Amino acid sequence: VERKDFETWLDNISVTFLSLTDLQKNETLDHLISLSGAVQLRHLSNNLETLLKRDFLKLLLPLELSFYLLKWLDPQTLLTCCLVSKQWNKVISACTEVWQTIDDSVQDALHWKKVYLKAILRMKQLEDHEAFETSSLIGHSARVYALYYKDGLLCTGSDDLSAKLWDVSTGQCVYGIQTHTCAAVKFDEQKPVTGSFDNTVACWEWSSGARTQHFRGHTGVVFSVDYNDELDILVSGSADFTVKVWALSAGTCLNTLTGHTEWVTKVVLQKCKVKSLLHSPGDYILLSADKYEIKIWPIGREINCKSICLQPRLHFDGKYIVCSSALGLYQWDFASYDIL
Structure with a gap:
């Protein structure tokens, strides 16, 4: 076929092809592909790739x-x-x-x-349950109820009337002392402070195992303790619905805070880091939580947060209050008390 005749034929075919419906165009292409040999199919493949795979980026x-x-x-x-x-x-x-x-x-x-x-x-x-390495710390002979972790060390309190301090990296027991039954524990390098099922709080010495202070006054299990050496203050939350503030060194009760209608399962003593409606940076704040409320106790005053069903998990870093809930995880801005 002469080139000129071919071009004329191709123009006529193109006009006819453009006048077809989409379905007819597809059928025409299918028929032409079925008539094509290897050379034509390779040519078609190379050109389609250029048309369809456009690298815009x-x-x-x-x-x-x-x-x-x-x-x-x-x-x-x-x-x-x-x-x-x-x-x-x-x-x-x-x-x-x-x-x-x-x-x-x-x-x-x-x-x-x-x-x-x-x-x-x-x-x-x-x-895939592969995020953490698990190991067992063996040493207690009864239920372990109280745990507190800090800086690679784990303190455990047990119904076997003992508290132990563990090096998490090695699994070795650093200290082991005889105590009462422990429902709560917090520690530093010199001492552990324990809350007990016997309704008391006690301060102990790691090196000697001696009880250096005994705090009596609660009429229910002490579920949570916190303290600050600088303020010489210890706070405790109990199943008797109260929060008590103690002189850490003297062992005397300074104040009993009432208002909770459920077991007080968590207390936190923390320095405020932001200016809020009633507090300034540097003020020490006491937070206490029961099943339904978080209470803020600044300088003898009380503010109730939202009454939602809260579980005994509470954290305060001076800027934000975070608490787990049956409805999810809740966070409040301490400066405004707005829920985030």
């Missing part, structure tokens, strides 16, 4: 537009995009603006990406 769009589009993707999808090619990985990893859309505090996109990858790995380990 690398070739077609300016970087500014690529970054704008990437901002709409979630972190997991961004990581998947990084696997497309080395060029995509380089562009996405270097675009701080993309990662700042997720977290305004991001300064180094590559660093954030590494942190996110570690978090993904950690979540996978949690799902």
Whole structure:
């Protein structure tokens, strides 16, 4: 077929093809493909790849537009995009603006990406129950009810009338002393302080095992204790619905705080770090929690937080109050008492 005749024929075919419906066009293409040999199919494959696989990130769009589009993707999808090619990985990893859309505090996109990858790995380990190494600390001969962890050391209190201090990394018992039955415990390098099922609080000496102070006054189990050496104050929460404030060195009761209608299962003594409605930075705040309320006791005054069904898990770092709940995890801004 002469070239001129072929071009005329091709123009006529093109006009006819364009006049067909989509279904007819598809049937025509299917028929032509079935008539094609290896050379034609290879040609078709090479040209289709160019038409269908357009690399907008690398070739077609300016970087500014690529970054704008990437901002709409979630972190997991961004990581998947990084696997497309080395060029995509380089562009996405270097675009701080993309990662700042997720977290305004991001300064180094590559660093954030590494942190996110570690978090993904950690979540996978949690799902597979491989995130933590478990070991047994053997030494108690009865139920262990009280636990307190700090700086690689774990203090345990047991119904076997003992308290032990363990080095978590080695599993070795550093100290072991005879006490009363322990429902709560807190410790430092010199001493443990224990709350007991015998309704008392006691302070002990690690080195000698001697009881240096005994606090009597509660009429129910003491579920939680906290203390501050600088203030020379110890606080305790009990099943008798009260919170007591004690002189740590003298062992005398300074005040009994009432108002709870359930067992007081957690007390926290902490220095305030923010200015709130009633407090200033540096003020010491006492928080107490029962099943339904968290109470804040600043300088003899009392403020009730939201009355929700709370479990005995309470934390206060001076800025935020965090408590676990049957409905989830709750956090309050201490400066405003607003729930976050």
